Amino acid sequence: MKRVFVWTIQHTGTFFAGYIISLGFPKDRRVYPFGSLAERHQKLGHLPTNSAPIRDFSDYCPTNDKKITAEWFDKYVVSLVTDHYSAIKDELYSNIDLENIDLFIAHEHHHRPGTQLLESLKKHKPDNVSFIIPMRDPLLSLHTKLWREYEVYKHPETATPKFREELATRWIKLYHDFLQLPKENIFLFPIDTPDLCNEKSRIKLCENAYKFCNISFGDTPKNAAIKWKLRNSTLVAAIDRNETSAPVWTEFKEAYKTRNIGYVKDRLGIEFSILQKSESLKKLLEQVGYRDLLWW
DSSP: EEEEEEEEESSSSSHHHHHHHHHHHHHGGEOOOOSSHHHHHHTOOOSSOOOOSSSSSSGSSSOTTTOOOOOHHHIIIIHHHHHHHHHOHHHHHHHHOOOOOEEEEEEEEESSTTTTTHHHHHOOOOSEEEEEEEEEEEHHHHHHHHHHHHHHHOOGGGGGHHHHHHHHHHHHHHHHHHTTTTTTTTTTESSSOOOGSHHHHHHHHHHHHHHTTTOOOHHHHHHHHHHHOOOOHHHHHHHHGGGGGGGHHHHHHHHHTOOHHHHHHHHHHHHHHHTTTTTHHHHHHTTTTTOOOOOO
């Protein structure tokens, strides 16, 4: 069984990256359960290894400075399918026969800098577990987080300037964490670099991700790469939740696309300013194909 862990900063293409990789096998031969792995550990009564204020999946899956292995993945990830979904009597996952599964994909977010999981990936290449890490323009991922979780345009009191400063500062650290990992240990999967407007570049990126995971790149994932279109699920969620506020979302996206720096700074000036000061982040993003982002 192929084991793939899609590890992400929030709102950087988690579901999309997992979806692309999942196409390597037919539906009845793969498992891709959604939802937070950390929350499943909590619901099963598992205790975290520390009491940090920002909880992270790493708090439930100690690596003890060792490399990630298939045994680690099965213990802290695969077991959650049989244990968690059996506990809540979910027939979709609780009755899965893992003997007949060829691909198991999991995804989780990286919430706190410098976790055990990160330290393991700094030092060791995982055995029989492939880590896929999507990348997205940090300002756009911050915009999505502030919109989805706080709706700062309509309810600014839910995210104070101090909170937003702390969030943007932590965001930069999270990006540094991922972008400085040894490239042989993980696969970085940018979803919005300029070259992805080119069909051949999209195919090549997906093909390389498959090669990294040691999965055959067939016609199904190739066709998905060809048809790859930007579809922001957060916009859909925002419209479902509050139709009257959705135009603000689309206005920001259009302003960003047309490089209307005045509009963008008016909406996300705090985040824009903090990102703009991070020269090291700009250099790291350049290494994976980003060019002249608006906040540079």
